[in-house]
Amino acid sequence: MHSTLFAHIPVESTGRYTLQNPQLLKTDVTQGSSPVLARQGAMVAFEGQVEFDSQYRNRSWRNVERMTGERLELMRCKGNGVVYLANLAQHLHIMEVGRGLTVDSSYVLAFDGSLGVGIVAVDSAVEVASAGAYNLELSGSGQIVLMTSGEPLLLEVTPEKNVCCDADAVVAWSTSLRTQLQAPTSTSAVWRRRGSSGEGWEMQFSGTGHVLVQPSELLPPQHLRTSGVLGQFGMGSGGLRGNNLGGSNS
Amino acid sequence: MDTQTLSAHRAASTGVRMTVHSSKTLKVTMATGHDLLAKAGSMIAYDGYVQFDGAPANLRRSAEEMVSGEGGKLMLCRGDGDLYLADYGGDVIVLHLDNEALSVNGATLLACDASLELTIEPVKGLAKLSGSGLTNLVVRGTGWVSLVSRGIPMALDCAERETYVDPDALIAWTTGLDMKARRTVKASALIGRGSGEAFQIGFKGQGFVVVQPSEDTGDRFKVRG
Numbered sequence: 001m002h003s004t005l006f007a008h009i010p011v012e013s014t015g016r017y018t019l020q021n022p023q024l025l026k027t028d029v030t031q032g033s034s035p036v037l038a039r040q041g042a043m044v045a046f047e048g049q050v051e052f053d054s055q056y057r058n059r060s061w062r063n064v065e066r067m068t069g070e071r072l073e074l075m076r077c078k079g080n081g082v083v084y085l086a087n088l089a090q091h092l093h094i095m096e097v098g099r100g101l102t103v104d105s106s107y108v109l110a111f112d113g114s115l116g117v118g119i120v121a122v123d124s125a126v127e128v129a130s131a132g133a134y135n136l137e138l139s140g141s142g143q144i145v146l147m148t149s150g151e152p153l154l155l156e157v158t159p160e161k162n163v164c165c166d167a168d169a170v171v172a173w174s175t176s177l178r179t180q181l182q183a184p185t186s187t188s189a190v191w192r193r194r195g196s197s198g199e200g201w202e203m204q205f206s207g208t209g210h211v212l213v214q215p216s217e218l219l220p221p222q223h224l225r226t227s228g229v230l231g232q233f234g235m236g237s238g239g240l241r242g243n244n245l246g247g248s249n250s
Numbered sequence: 251m252d253t254q255t256l257s258a259h260r261a262a263s264t265g266v267r268m269t270v271h272s273s274k275t276l277k278v279t280m281a282t283g284h285d286l287l288a289k290a291g292s293m294i295a296y297d298g299y300v301q302f303d304g305a306p307a308n309l310r311r312s313a314e315e316m317v318s319g320e321g322g323k324l325m326l327c328r329g330d331g332d333l334y335l336a337d338y339g340g341d342v343i344v345l346h347l348d349n350e351a352l353s354v355n356g357a358t359l360l361a362c363d364a365s366l367e368l369t370i371e372p373v374k375g376l377a378k379l380s381g382s383g384l385t386n387l388v389v390r391g392t393g394w395v396s397l398v399s400r401g402i403p404m405a406l407d408c409a410e411r412e413t414y415v416d417p418d419a420l421i422a423w424t425t426g427l428d429m430k431a432r433r434t435v436k437a438s439a440l441i442g443r444g445s446g447e448a449f450q451i452g453f454k455g456q457g458f459v460v461v462q463p464s465e466d467t468g469d470r471f472k473v474r475g
Contacts, residue, residue, distance in 0.1 A: 001352075001424075003345035004270055005460060008404045021402040023463040044419040045404075045461045046450075047411055086419070086463030089401025 013082070017094045017110070017143055025085045025092050025109065025145055029077050034113035034142070038085050040073040042109055048081020068134035070119050072105035085110055090147040093212075100139045100175030103146060107171045112142030122179060137175055146172060148214035155211045165213050167203045174209025261334070268344045268361075268394045276335040276342045276360060276396050280327065285364035288335055290325040292360060298331015306364070326364060335361055340398040343421075343460070351390040351425040354397065358421045363393030388425060397422055400464035407458050414450040418465035424457030 011020055013028045020026045029036050029050055037055055055074040065071050077083050087109055097115055116139045138144055148171055155163045157177055182202050205211050261271045269277045278286055280300055305324040337360055367390045389395050399421055406413045408427055432450045453459050
């Protein structure tokens, strides 16, 4: 049997997280001391002996999640082997958290268990589609894998250069940045948020750091596991395809 | 008109029966006597003289449904020329079977030579609970097969150690592998603390398994309809 397929055999691992291809993450769970925390249900395949456990969240954390709607259901992957993770063929990016990263929980695929996670309110009371009113803030030393619909754009923010992004397209930014929301309206249509240009809320970033923007102004379809017993057991994808609207990310 | 940027996207002419153009489009070189079975509605362009018919009568209706999803159809393409097929922007994989067999997860089959034999075989053991269905489609013989994957696929070798696959991400595997279902459901899932990964199919033996980086095996016709 010969095929174009054999260009897609597993790549060599170079550390804990390696990109098998832009849409698939290869995670070597034997490396590193802390467990790998991954989005529930993101496992595509694994080799070796790997266990998947739900990550325990205490009551106060669950309360915060319920109030803010910033829900990130994680599983711990531990054992001895290699796990392949992916979500709806979205593009993946491995990054060092460094001095802190603020990200919406729907763009997180996996991260090191050693990272500190908190839920923060973004400086606005408005719930915008992509960067909601609340976000996850990660700190500490470790790596995180983000996912974007399509290939993203990384913008650098310096004190001399402010950056404005469509709030629906922003994925993540350095925690050190100051954010401000503004609506680009003209006098002709102040009462209509999207005005005449079709642009909604803009997020303005100032300070020193980076902003990650994706070429799509839609939320990825998340939390769409079927409810009921099947959903509880992680099976079935009935709700998924209906919400995925026939688009593939590329 | 300046066609410089467009001409980079021209399909290369090759003598090979099936080639992949820009990873999302399948190019089939049609010749009289070498008919092709394809998912109905997957044609995006052709040149030359190509005719499209309903599926041949010898193909069992259930096999047809399996390939094309509920209410869909297979079509028989014949003629001379170049035929271009695509399935809603999915990545196209081309395989040549040399008197071999490949087990395919129904909706991922895009096209295959009509000379190949399509059969439905039951899935054994616990794997049938996995959501990918009770039966599977087996393509057998000598000829070309094309599959479609949501995102860039990956081929995993099962010879060295056991490989476990999420059934929703599974596209195809070579027959003759030892398959077994593995449950990772623990008691904690019953009290709302499941890990989201309940069933995997384990493969072991000489051969490979193909997975896609997306857990959505549904075909696109249902969405549009």
